[in-house]
């Protein structure tokens with residue numbers, strides 16, 4: 001159903017929207033001329049979760065998120081956000097959602113406190129931004145120019161700006177790109193705190209590790225469609241991508257017994273090192289069972305579990321950034 005042509009999905013009074021759903025999309029389509037940027041997307045985000053959206057360049061992530069935020073008009077399908085229609089109730093949606101602004105959105109010579117004052121003035125019921133800055137560890141930066149802050153501090157200011165209306169749902173985009181690992185870990189803790197405070201977080205990211213470690217559930221978008229959605233362990237299990245166990249052995253390895261194990265796809269033996277590839281639920285246990293029974297000394301045992309990156313490559317055939325065939 002087209003938004004505005006009747007009951008929008010997750011609209012006021014919609015049973016499915018009460019309680020657990022922060023927003024939902026039903027068969028949403030958005031074209032730019034001939035380009036079908038969003039091609040029939042249906043999914044729901046739960047209240048109080050960190051929901052990740054990942055996909056190769058040009059997959060349609062930004063367009064999809066902008067339709068949900070009410071910044072873009074979708075062509076067909078329906079979207080409901082916190083029980084509201086973002087096309088028709090745009091102002092109400094903006095009051096209750098937060099969107100992370102990019103650095104370029106602020107004048108160069110603006111102080112942190114001035115930026116927060118300015119953004120707070122846009123809302124009827126702003127949060128106490130001094131309290132917000134304290135929660136984000138920036139209580140001493142009120143009088144500092146934004147341009148003098150470190151990358152991590154600046155990102156936290158932009159998180160504060162996105163939270164200044166005390167939203168139920170916040171959209172964050174490329175949150176930690178370009179930050180050093182320590183600053184990234186600190187920002188992840190901030191995001192978990194926001195989630196634990198009851199706010200639903202939607203995170204668009206190009207960083208697999210960020211999606212894997214931070215998001216409660218992840219949607220993989222490709223060619224305008226959601227090709228997979230679930231927790232990271234669910235996505236890995238469903239994609240049936242393989243892991244491997246490898247070891248060195250003094251003497252002849254039990255290759256035939258390893259190849260006969262259920263879930264083992266193939267076994268490599270190169271220069272004294274054996275690599276066993278497979279993906280059964282008991283894969284590691286079964287391999288270790290065989291190794292425990294051999295007389296030769298087994299050493300340097302390693303295990304490589306499949307990752308979200310493997311799932312992403314399997315499903316999209318592309319690296320996250322390059323957009324080229326893997």
Ligand SMILES: Nc1ncnc2c1ncn2[C@@H]1O[C@H](COP(=O)(O)OP(=O)(O)OP(=O)(O)O)[C@@H](O)[C@H]1O
Pocket residue numbers: 032035037055056057058059060061062063064
């Ligand atoms: N304003 C626009 N006018 C025309 N085509 C557009 C416009 N915005 C995006 N597109 C096209 O729509 C498709 C999806 O773009 P979109 O920016 O939503 O993808 P994305 O997944 O966010 O990409 P990226 O990761 O590179 O930011 C692409 O083919 C893009 O070229």
